[in-house]
Amino acid sequence: QVQLVESGGGLVQPxxxxxxxxxxxxxxxxxxxxxxxxxxxxKERERVSCMSGYDGSTNYLDSxxxxxxxxxxxAKNTMYLQMNDLKPEDTAVYYxxxxxxxLSCWVYRDTEYxxxxxxxxxxxxS
Numbered sequence: 001q002v003q004l005v006e007s008g009g010g011l012v013q014p015x016x017x018x019x020x021x022x023x024x025x026x027x028x029x030x031x032x033x034x035x036x037x038x039x040x041x042x043k044e045r046e047r048v049s050c051m052s053g054y055d056g057s058t059n060y061l062d063s064x065x066x067x068x069x070x071x072x073x074x075a076k077n078t079m080y081l082q083m084n085d086l087k088p089e090d091t092a093v094y095y096x097x098x099x100x101x102x103l104s105c106w107v108y109r110d111t112e113y114x115x116x117x118x119x120x121x122x123x124x125x126s
Contacts, residue, residue, distance in 0.1 A: 002026035002115055004096050009120030012086055016124070020081040022096030022117050030074045033101040036081045037110055038092035038122075048094070049081065050105035059106040063089070086124045093119045 008020040020036070035050035049060045049070040058070055069082040079096055097113035 004098060004115055004117040006094070006096055006117040006120045009094060009122045011123045011125065013126050014087055014124055016086050017082070017084045018086065018122060020083070020094055020096070020120060020122075022079045022081075024077045024079070024098065024115075027115070028074070029072055029077050029079060029098055031100065032098045033105045033108060033113075034070070034072055034079045035097045035105060035108075035110075035113060036068075036070060036079075037095045037097060038090075039095070040092040043092075045095075045110055047110060050108075051079075052103075052105040053101065057104060059104075083122070086122075088124045090122060091124050092122060094122050095119045 003025045004022050006022050012018055031053040033053045036048045037045050038048050039045040048064055051058045051070050067085045072079045096117040098115045099113040101108055
């Protein structure tokens with residue numbers, strides 16, 4: 001059974017850090033395009049970051065550049081999103097996604113990812 005299981009969300013104060021994890025089962029993340037998306041109440045889902053499958057190149061939403069880092073550990077079949085210096089506007093449900101796609105990750109829309117995690121809530125508040 002193909003599955004992505006997320007963990008690591010929670011409540012954090014502004015300026016704090018969280019690391020989201022997304023463990024894959026039923027398939028190998030190796031060479032897959034991986035992405036992290038988020039959706040805040042009343043807003044559309046947006047891509048936060050992605051990593052290409054063929055060369056590991058990455059892309060970030062402008063508002064998270066320098067604060068968030070996407071990574072993957074092929075040995076653990078797990079992808080991560082390290083989030084530092086969190087801001088209240090980062091509050092959202094975060095989703096991981098993966099798909100076997102050939103091109104650079106930033107050309108793909110969320111609708112082209114076929115494998116999704118269940119979502120994890122990240123709340124940044126004092």
